[in-house]
């Protein structure tokens with residue numbers, strides 16, 4: 001639990017000479033659930049994409065388990081706001097994409113579908129599913145490869161309040177069951193304080209503030225309010 005899983009040093013990213021992330025340092029321990037919050041354009045998604053290796057960094061280093069990350073980081077999986085399911089593939093095929101089909105694989109998929117409450121949907125096509133169901137398929141697809149770090153880029157942003165709240169609980173339960181590390185990007189400060197044990201405010205293309213979250217799980221709206229307000233004030237603070 002106490003081991004550093006991810007170590008980021010002096011990480012910078014520029015797009016056509018314009019800074020998206022500026023000399024950022026970050027250390028995350030194995031099994032933590034951290035959140036990145038902050039104003040639009042601050043660099044949150046850029047940081048997540050660099051950790052996933054979806055884009056090259058301009059300078060700096062990212063190490064996972066003391067191994068430098070170059071190119072696609074196969075020990076991570078990203079879940080985005082849009083589910084990115086392939087419409088011509090069934091739920092099962094979307095989850096097992098690129099994997100050989102055998103009975104063991106089928107059993108893993110069945111267990112995952114049961115865990116995200118989609119048993120019986122293995123042969124359905126994405127078009128026949130609701131937005132919440134599609135995001136649960138996307139979650140199952142991300143978990144299928146057992147990533148060490150699950151990267152969540154505003155995955156609940158398009159869901160209605162009730163579905164969102166259920167998904168928050170499902171993700172927290174899965175985090176605790178699977179002992180994985182989770183990094184969540186969200187616009188919703190309250191969501192961050194309900195889910196994460198540490199919250200980073202990303203502002204002006206760097207991490208401007210860090211808030212430890214001592215609240216015990218399960219958290220309620222009431223117990224999170226004070227910390228949410230403190231973080232919100234830091235985000236809107238004009239300095």
Ligand SMILES: Nc1ncnc2c1ncn2[C@@H]1O[C@H](COP(=O)(O)OP(=O)(O)OP(=O)(O)O)[C@@H](O)[C@H]1O
Pocket residue numbers: 015016019020021038039040041042043044045046047187202
């Ligand atoms: N592919 C790209 N090409 C050019 N500029 C980009 C690209 N991706 C991001 N940027 C720029 O980098 C900066 C950081 O963007 P990023 O998406 O990381 O911010 P963010 O904090 O995730 O914002 P949001 O909360 O709106 O998603 C912004 O100024 C953005 O315009």
